[in-house]
Amino acid sequence: MSSYPPYHITHVQLHAQPGMPQLAQNGQGNYLVFWWEQIALGDVYLEADQVPDEEAYRAIVLKAITPAVQHYAAKTGHPPNHWSAWYSQQEFARWISWMQTVFAPYQHAALPPRVPVSVVICTRNRAAILRLCLESLRGLACQPEEIVVVDNAPTDDSTQQVVAAYPGVRYCVEPRPGLSHARNTGVAQASCSILAFTDDDVVLHPDWVYQVWQTFQDQTVFAMTGLVLVSELQTEAQQIFEKHWSFNRGYQDIYYDPAYLQRVLPTGPPVWHIGAGANNAFRKAVFEEVGLFDERLGAGASGCSEDSEMWFRILTHGHTIHYNPRAVVYHAHRQHLHELQKQIFAYMRGHAAAALIQQEQCPQAGYTNYLYWSMPKYYALLIRIGFPFFRFRSRTLWTEVKGLASGVLFYYRNRKRASNLPS
Incomplete structure (x- = not known):
């Protein structure tokens, strides 16, 4: 089996399927995104050897969606009440009715063409x-x-x-x-x-x-x-x-x-x-x-x-x-991986250049300290954590450091170029 088996992505429509969906197995993990009709509410990774029973699955769902559901309940003025208990205890009719009330302001019978x-x-x-x-x-x-x-x-x-x-x-x-x-x-x-x-x-x-x-x-x-x-x-x-x-x-x-x-x-x-x-x-x-x-x-x-x-x-x-x-x-x-490393190098190069451009625009911003003090400390910690094998997250560390250095150099070489800011 691969050290990093693929994840099968499933978009779970909770209003139509409150129970556990069919999960991919055969050495695959599962990445589940939970929706209430057209509104995404949360996500979760289930590893290849993680096959929850129905009760455990409901606990996983609640952990993933509770922050968003409470957010929408507060926006629409509906007290949380016992919605999570209804879902946990499989009182799906009561749970669905409450969810429909909370999300009604965000549902549209017909969109403009x-x-x-x-x-x-x-x-x-x-x-x-x-x-x-x-x-x-x-x-x-x-x-x-x-x-x-x-x-x-x-x-x-x-x-x-x-x-x-x-x-x-x-x-x-x-x-x-x-x-x-x-x-x-x-x-x-x-x-x-x-x-x-x-x-x-x-x-x-x-x-x-x-x-x-x-x-x-x-x-x-x-x-x-x-x-x-x-x-x-x-x-x-x-x-x-x-x-x-x-x-x-x-x-x-x-x-x-x-x-x-x-x-x-x-x-x-x-x-x-x-x-x-x-x-x-x-x-x-x-x-x-x-x-x-x-x-x-x-x-x-x-x-x-x-x-x-x-x-x-x-x-x-x-x-x-x-x-x-x-x-x-x-x-x-x-x-x-080689495509990712090229992408991350570009990200960090642009990140450093932009931070210095923003510092130039707003001298009271703390980007200089961020770039020359906080970031070196951060990468020293990541390198220490990744040493000596530099697996997964650590695979791009050296690329990131080189990108940051290249971005600083790019800024100083190009800081006098026109920038499209209003004069």
Whole structure:
């Protein structure tokens, strides 16, 4: 048996199946994601040798979903009462009735056929992957007003050919290599007041565009991120990423506002925790106020963090960002370790460069101390823990350290370049 057997992913609809689903065996683990209709509530890993009985399974479910259920109960003004006892004791009729009441405000009999949202997908030489993303867009229950595919410095016409098969999808080329260049072209091309970005390697939940649009009905929200669920856990590399680098930010709403910024400013605001570039959106007007994406950052430049640096700027301008876990996409992680190591190097390189750029923008932020003191201590601890075998999580440690050093060097070499910030 492999040291890291694959996990079979099962999405469990609790309103339809409160009891235990059929679990994969034969040396596989199970990764279960629990839903109440269209709302994800929690997840759990069951290892290959972990086969709970029905009673143990119900305890596992309650542990996974209780934080989210209590969150929604508080939002809708319903006291928790005895809901967990009803589920534990298999009083499913009472439990389902209570859950239906709690989640009724989030259920919609019919979604609008179209909402004024521009969806932008930036891609480069990944036509087969892009096709899957566009297929999922075509299957959305609520369609965006427009879809723009930005082909970033392509070396062939494969992306253009894929887009041509989807009537109504607009194709444009950004000849300058770099994700921030492509994102900025998407901003310029988009015509709607709400602009949603997703990646070519995701599949979208049918309600995604509607949930993006719904988020911005709160006029205080200027940007949003959403839940990113993993679509496959077959290889060690995919498992390392999901367990230690996951894009999943949880199952409860989070508002990042000026009060949040002030609380975390002295230690360097961890804006990278706000979400992922694979699932985020903005009011288009915010770019006129805070500037476009910094073209020193992102894939094809520093490597990453053009999105989190933008979130930092939005926060420093006094605006709110909403993490909405009801806006869901499914991400395909890298399958092979060498691909993961390349990705993590880029992440850490961009992470360091962005931290120093943010420190430059906001001198009272604590990024210098974070980067030059906290991070070395953190990695010294991880190296000590991983020594001497450096397995699983430790497989990328040296790559991470080299990425951080490369990011610092990148910043000092490029700090005088134009950054698209307003003057």
